[in-house]
Amino acid sequence: MSQPLPVTAFALLGLLTLDDASLTGYELKQRADVTMRFYWTSPAMSQIYSELARLRRLEYVDTDDHDLTTRYRANEAGREALRTWLAEQPVGFPVLKHAPALRLMIGRVSSAREMRAMLADYLAELAIARADLQSVRTELGAADGPGEVFRYPALVADWGLTFFDAEEASARRTLAALAADEALD
Amino acid sequence: MSQPLPVTAFALLGLLTLDDASLTGYELKQRADVTMRFYWTSPAMSQIYSELARLRRLEYVDTDDHDLTTRYRANEAGREALRTWLAEQPVGFPVLKHAPALRLMIGRVSSAREMRAMLADYLAELAIARADLQSVRTELGAADGPGEVFRYPALVADWGLTFFDAEEASARRTLAALAADEALD
DNA sequence: ACAGCCATGTAACTCGTTACATGATTAC
DNA sequence: GTAATCATGTAACGAGTTACATGGCTGT
Numbered sequence: 001m002s003q004p005l006p007v008t009a010f011a012l013l014g015l016l017t018l019d020d021a022s023l024t025g026y027e028l029k030q031r032a033d034v035t036m037r038f039y040w041t042s043p044a045m046s047q048i049y050s051e052l053a054r055l056r057r058l059e060y061v062d063t064d065d066h067d068l069t070t071r072y073r074a075n076e077a078g079r080e081a082l083r084t085w086l087a088e089q090p091v092g093f094p095v096l097k098h099a100p101a102l103r104l105m106i107g108r109v110s111s112a113r114e115m116r117a118m119l120a121d122y123l124a125e126l127a128i129a130r131a132d133l134q135s136v137r138t139e140l141g142a143a144d145g146p147g148e149v150f151r152y153p154a155l156v157a158d159w160g161l162t163f164f165d166a167e168e169a170s171a172r173r174t175l176a177a178l179a180a181d182e183a184l185d
Numbered sequence: 186m187s188q189p190l191p192v193t194a195f196a197l198l199g200l201l202t203l204d205d206a207s208l209t210g211y212e213l214k215q216r217a218d219v220t221m222r223f224y225w226t227s228p229a230m231s232q233i234y235s236e237l238a239r240l241r242r243l244e245y246v247d248t249d250d251h252d253l254t255t256r257y258r259a260n261e262a263g264r265e266a267l268r269t270w271l272a273e274q275p276v277g278f279p280v281l282k283h284a285p286a287l288r289l290m291i292g293r294v295s296s297a298r299e300m301r302a303m304l305a306d307y308l309a310e311l312a313i314a315r316a317d318l319q320s321v322r323t324e325l326g327a328a329d330g331p332g333e334v335f336r337y338p339a340l341v342a343d344w345g346l347t348f349f350d351a352e353e354a355s356a357r358r359t360l361a362a363l364a365a366d367e368a369l370d
Numbered sequence: 371a372c373a374g375c376c377a378t379g380t381a382a383c384t385c386g387t388t389a390c391a392t393g394a395t396t397a398c
Numbered sequence: 399g400t401a402a403t404c405a406t407g408t409a410a411c412g413a414g415t416t417a418c419a420t421g422g423c424t425g426t
Contacts, residue, residue, distance in 0.1 A: 006384080006385065006386095007287070011287055014291035014294075017294050018290075018293075024404085024405065025406070026405050035290070039281055039283040039290075040283065041280065043385095043386070043387095044386065046386085046407075047385080047386055047387080049406065049407060050386095053407095068393080069404085070406085082291055082294050082295075083294055083295055086288055086295050086303070087295075087299065090306070091284060091288070091303055091306045092285075093284070094284065094286075095283075096223075096279060096280075097192075097224075097225055097279065097280040097281075098225065098280075099277035100279065102195075102196055102199070102224060102225050103276070105199060105221075105224075106267055106271070107340075108202070108203075108334075108337050109202050109264045109268055109271075110267075110271050114271060114272065115337075125276070129278065146365070146366040147366070151292075152289055152290055152300075153290055155292075155362060158355075163281070163352075166348060166350070166351030167279070170343075170347045173343070173347075174343075174344065177340060180331070181332070184332075191412080193413080193414085209377065210377075211377050226414090228413095228415095230378080230379090231378090231379075231380080231416085232413080234378065234379060253376095253378080253422065254377060
């Protein structure tokens with residue numbers, strides 16, 4: 001019956017199952033900005049609202065309508081839909097759209113100097129992103145033990161920190177290699 | 186004048202600058218499958234052809250029309266367009282759509298057992314991908330020294346291998362953590 | 371002869387974005 | 399009073415996908 005929903009719909013539904021709170025679309029966007037954006041994407045507001053409308057139509061969420069706002073909470077049908085999705089759909093390999101690597105690939109039309117500047121910029125942005133994620137991770141520390149509410153989100157945050165550290169290592173290694181290349185001239 | 190081209194257009198143009206060969210759309214797709222797919226995406230055939238048509242319209246590529254096939258080669262205008270793009274556009278942060286991490290985030294509605302199975306599946310796919318990339322890296326070894334044709338692609342391949350290694354480490358660490366959680370029950 | 375690969379392209383569609391529009395509430 | 403934030407939604411568009419259609423060429 002349920003024709004395949006976009007993954008982002010499950011992702012948003014998943015965000016609603018992290019606790020029992022009832023959220024507005026606006027609040028859901030904020031939650032996506034501090035969690036989902038690190039390993040998926042934080043959808044635009046307009047998409048949040050249209051996915052919420054779809055989840056409501058499918059009755060995967062319960063809604064509280066007020067004057068001007070609507071609050072959404074995942075219900076049991078929604079949790080069951082998530083369980084089915086987790087169990088039946090193949091995992092799916094990560095998709096990485098890595099602009100710095102793409103630029104590096106074509107470094108030959110440019111110069112080692114330009115590529116080094118690009119990598120330095122990337123390292124700066126990386127440091128900011130890592131600090132953001134680290135502060136999220138620290139907040140999750142309040143309940144990150146086995147069986148506690150933030151257990152899984154904390155495991156994901158640790159995964160993300162490992163990714164950022166690997167990125168930093170790759171960027172620094174490449175930077176050093178290009179510096180050595182330049183020294184040859 | 187040139188209204189912003191999608192990054193994928195530059196990526197494909199970049200693939201055409203890796204050497205002086207003149208490629209068909211079909212061959213370009215094969216090249217994308219062994220290189221670009223690891224850090225960007227390998228576009229569908231239909232998109233390859235439409236991007237090539239656009240690059241031709243912009244005169245960033247020279248074309249050889251035969252009976253049934255057309256061969257494309259980046260020209261100097263194309264190289265210059267790439268240089269301008271590299272110099273003027275901000276780097277852009279990697280976008281990661283990481284399905285295993287997304288699933289892990291909502292592990293609470295499922296079970297540690299199910300999450301462990303998911304991670305085991307992911308590790309298996311990861312090993313295949315890593316082996317694929319490693320064999321590409323080995324081929325690039327023919328000319329990966331400073332100033333040689335495969336210098337930059339090799340640096341990118343090394344970056345990718347580091348990424349896969351970090352992924353494996355994260356998956357194994359998480360698997361172990363979940364095994365410990367299960368042992369508590 | 372048939373399978374599989376080489377080669378190109380159109381059509382329909384979905385996802386997701388930006389731009390636009392509206393209006394309430396809160397803080398200074 | 400006016401700026402920022404909260405809150406919701408529509409419209410237009412672009413990127414990218416799958417499905418479909420066609421046909422040559424090569425090996426068995």
